[in-house]
Amino acid sequence: MSTLHIVNKSPFGHGSLLSCINHCKSGDAVLLIEDGVYGALSGSVVEHAVTTCAPSVSIYVLEGDAQARGLAPEKLIGTVKPVGYDGFVDLVAESDRTQSWL
């Protein structure tokens, strides 16, 4: 039983990403979309929280949103996996539920 968490806010102005990470269970996935993609930046103050999220939590970033904001792949945390909208759809289908951290 796993959850796809969706975070759409920058972690630098909102607590959503950290709150989400604090409620993740092993085997969950987190998808960063819209302004949430800034949470995937390497070298930021939230990088540690993102990379040490509960065991076996996979972090994804919606490619189109990252590209739109000029976040080149080499600027992103290495363990974050880019996905397109089709990958987004697959993540929803593969999880048992989604939770949007609005």
Added chain:
Amino acid sequence: MKFGVVVSEGPYTHQAADTAYHFVKAALDKGHEVPRVFFYHDGVNVSTRLSVPPQDERHIQKNWTELAKKKGLDLVVCIAAAQRRGLLDANEAQRQGKDADNIAEGFRISGLGQLIEMGIQTDRMVMFGD
């Protein structure tokens, strides 16, 4: 698989209606069903047929209307949220004694029960908002 989708922020101010649109298109392209999209909070503003964005910009309402026509989507606008924000269909306008209505083709106004029903009848719900 059946996906229910909620849009709860207004167009142009927030990306939610765009993200939801791309998500729904991708889901349909992959062979999933999207029986209903529910517009709530400021998301109801997507349904106004009076929106006139500059020509070089996407037309969010038209995109949804066309997708609904092509794929048979049920675009439901929450009546309570819509009335607060001045969105009325012809029936409602008449009932409320207003001189105009503004709901675009492809959208229909209905109650919040449609949101719960969507949660019951679909396999997954995805919410887009702020």
Added chain:
Amino acid sequence: MSETKKFLYVNRKAPYGTIYALESLEVVLIGAAFDQDVTLAFLDDGVFQLTKGQDTGGIGVKNFSPTFRALGDYEVTKLYVEQESLEERGLAAEDLQAVTYEDEDDDWAEKPSIHIVSRAEMADIMADQDVVLSF
């Protein structure tokens, strides 16, 4: 209705500054008619929705905090509030209004609807749902 699903309403926003808390409550009230297994979660700024002593007289907006006390009549009796979220905001259980319901399986005894849970327990509650609605 052939199927009962577990619905969780996640409340993470404070009341009045934005409409989300009020329109979330409207969904809960309508949803109660569908006989689903309903739970409300209050965390982050959502815990402010349940504080005592709200008085909206000065801002000309409807005070909807008493509506929470009516939820028991709609058989919505599970309101989980996150302990850590309260503590981070300098709040404790006594700062919240009392919300109770009458338990028909226990001679209509009055019981509290609000339960304070840890962050880990909240994560377990979230992971146990079929449909999660966030407002």
